[in-house]
Amino acid sequence: MIPTPPTDPSDADGDVPEYEEVRVPVLVIGAGAAGARTAIELAERGVESLVIGKRPHGDAHTTWAAGGINAALGSLDEEDDWRIHAADTYDEGHFVNDPNAVELTAKQMPDRIGELDEWGMPFNRTEDGKIDQRYFGAQSFRRTCFVGDRTGEAMLETLVSKARELEIPYRENVMVTRLLSDGSRVYGAVAYDMEDGHFILFEANHVVLAAGGYSALYDRHSSRDEENNGDGPALAYGAGADLLDLEFVQFHPTGMVQDPDWDENWSGRLVTEAVRGEGGRLLNAEVPANEASGSTGEGDSPGGERFMEEYSPTQMELDARDVVARAIAQEVREGRGTENDGVYLDISHREREFIEERLPKMYERFQSLGIDLAEEAVEVAPTAHYSMGGVDIDFRTGKTRIERLYAVGETVAGVHGANRLGGNSLAETVAIGKLVGEHVADAFADANDADPSLPAGMRTLAEREFRALAELTESDGDTPPAELLAELRALMEDHAGILRDGESLDDGLEKLAAVSEKTADLCLDGDRTSRAFEDAVDLSFMLVVAEGVLRSALRRTESRGAHYRTDYPEKRDEWRKNVLVHRADTGMELRTRAVGLPSEAVQRAIDEGHELEYHHLE
Known part of the structure; x- marks a missing residue:
């Protein structure tokens, strides 16, 4: 990385603001798990990168992924394997997933979990010392590894610690506003420092976008308002890359419903799927709220009607997220919801010690708001949570259609198809992040890249920005x-x-x-x-x-x-095809593309028809 003194603002027009200029072999935009894992791989292969993020180091949306990360370890269910993980991912994605994306992720994840474990991630353990695993919605087996209900936070802490050990450079509070692209190749990025406002020109031989998704396009969403605003897809689109399957936005069934007595705005904040994975039940408002809370202590959900029996009698609350979210919406539409257009989530039939051990973060959060999860139900409603759509890439390399521009994480589309399997978002970040790092390192070596240089036209574009x-x-x-x-x-x-x-x-x-x-x-x-x-x-x-x-x-x-x-x-x-969005001279153009087929091994697993039955939790 070669920083240079600020540029003289005088030019032909006489009005170019002063800016800092930074040269770096690889620029990674986004400091969550996907960006961190990509940068770690680059560092271990001897390629220098600079990671930039909008927030302080370690404060990324990854920390909000609470419930777990998928890998077919077979800690509790020995019959599970990567093929069934892939089959579940296809089934949940309604078979418009990218075959390479699905299978690369499922195959890699046991190794990626082992790697995180080796780097110090404090996974929950079984009595015999194996990494513990829990059920998540639409999973055929207990496949979701976890650290209580703070898995994403623990994972990002582990990755940031590894990145610091490798002395990977990082700049925080930097916001990119434009990529420098001529429509064929990317050369860097334009940004500003959010702390003092000065402008920055990044010159780079390779750029990796890992800037999140776009769930915050919605009024009720599970992100902070300043995250997941579409930065990554919009930057890629502006550079000339294609976007894919933007219509697929996942609404998580259980977002918090705001109570007017709470000081902070909690509307839409996620109540992790782990609550349902550990036996939480959804109740409508057919009876008053005070009767729908509390516990009989006899294994029967108190009050209300356990409505998922009508929509999914086999999988119940652990059916696919789209199924559960639509069921809640239907209950509300037909007048069986709460006054706030929600329903109730109840895990009070579980022992207090169990809830405190398995769901510590949720227990503490609601306790701070005056709600005891061991005694009361909580009000929830669907919340925009994850964007399955994003940048169109080749998952074997991370490449977009723009030379030297790569993308990874929630910024991209392909792994999840039409709906994401719970626990797969964290899995994708480390599985594909490693692959992207590998390819960028190879491309860097093959090109024998010298210090990056900026064509005159790109400097003009930057100064115009x-x-x-x-x-x-x-x-x-x-x-x-x-x-x-x-x-x-x-x-x-x-x-x-x-x-x-x-x-x-x-x-x-x-x-x-x-x-x-x-x-x-x-x-x-x-x-x-x-x-x-x-x-x-x-x-x-x-x-x-x-x-x-x-x-x-x-x-x-x-x-x-x-x-x-x-x-x-x-x-x-x-x-059964994908919708592509392309930037044309006349504006936004759409076209469709056929979807590839699963491998024979994964197709066999699909045909075997593995499926979770809810009674496993009883």
């Missing part, structure tokens, strides 16, 4: 960015939520265009370190990805996985 950002800073209109963010999230919730139809999607596109027009009247305060400026940048990303979601959902005239069209309620064989 700096001027635009400087002008944005001084915007003196009447509309705060936060107001438009709220408007965008509300329209996505209303028009591209759990239940969709063509007319509503069309209306959503019209409303989105209206929001876009209002950006010409933004009101900022001249401070690039402010939340308002960050919101304005986020808004530019979110408008692009929201359009892609709406158009892709309109294009797919069927219901499949997390994409449910009330005007096309059936899954259709002719739609």
Whole structure:
């Protein structure tokens, strides 16, 4: 990495803002598990990288993945293996998954878990010392490894510790606004320092996008508001890469419902699937809430109606996330929900000691809010949680269609198909992150890359972006960015939520265009370190990805996985294909592509029909 002094702002136009210039062989944008694992692999192969993140080191969305990480270890169910893991992933993804993505992930995960264990990740253990595993929704066997209910946090701590041991350079509080691309190759990125506002030009021979997904496009979502705003997909799209399957957004069945007495905004925050994996039951509001909470201590859920018996009598609360989320939505639609359009989640039939041991973080969270999980049910509702869509890549390499631009993690599409199997998000980050690191290291060696250099046209593009950002800073209109963010999230919730139809999607596109027009009247305060400026940048990303979601959902005239069209309620064989989004001179263009087939080994596992039966938990 070769930092150079700030550039003289004088040029032909005389108005280029001052900027810092940084040269680095490989730039990794995003500091969660996927970016960290990629950088670790690069370092172990002798290739220097710089990891940049919007938040302090170790504070990434990975920490919010609580329940576990999948690997066919067979600690408790010896008959499990990687083929069945792959089969479950295909089944949950409704067979529009990328075959290479699925099988590479499932095959690698036992080794990746062993690696994390070796690096010090404190997995829960069985009595005989094996890594413990729990059930997660739609898994055929107990396959989800865990650290209580703080698995993502423990995993990122482990990866960050390893990265520090390898002395991998990291810059925090840096936000990328544009990739430098000529439509064929990427050369670096434009960014600003969120602490003091100065501009940064990164010159790089290779760029890896690991910047998260886009679930925060929605009003109720499980992320912090400043995360998962579509940065990664929007940056890739702006550089000329294709996006894939943006219509598939997973709504986790159990997000928190806000109580007006709580000081902090908890709306949509995840109540981990581990609560259901450990036996939690969903109840509607057919009886008053005070009767639907508490415990009989006899193994029967108190109060309310355990409605999943009607929707999924075999798998119950541990059916696929899309099935459970739609069941909750249907209960609410038919008048059996709470006043807040939710239902109740109850694990009070379990012993207090069991809950404290297996779900410590959830127990402590609700205890701090005045709720005792061992005695009371909690109110929950579906929340936008994960985006299965994203950048289109070759999973054997991580390559996009733009030379030297790679992507990994929730920024990409392919592993999960139409719906993500719980526990697979963390798995994908380390499995594919290692592969991307391997390929970038090989590509770096093959190219014999010298210090990166920036073509004149790319410097001109960067300086144009700096001027635009400087002008944005001084915007003196009447509309705060936060107001438009709220408007965008509300329209996505209303028009591209759990239940969709063509007319509503069309209306959503019209409303989105209206929001876009209002950006010409933004009101900022001249401070690039402010939340308002960050919101304005986020808004530019979110408008692009929201359009892609709406158009892709309109294009797919069927219901499949997390994409449910009330005007096309059936899954259709002719739609077993992917929807691609391409940036053209005339705007956003869509096309479809056939989906590959599973390998013979995985197809056999699919044909064997493995399936969880809920009674295993009783």
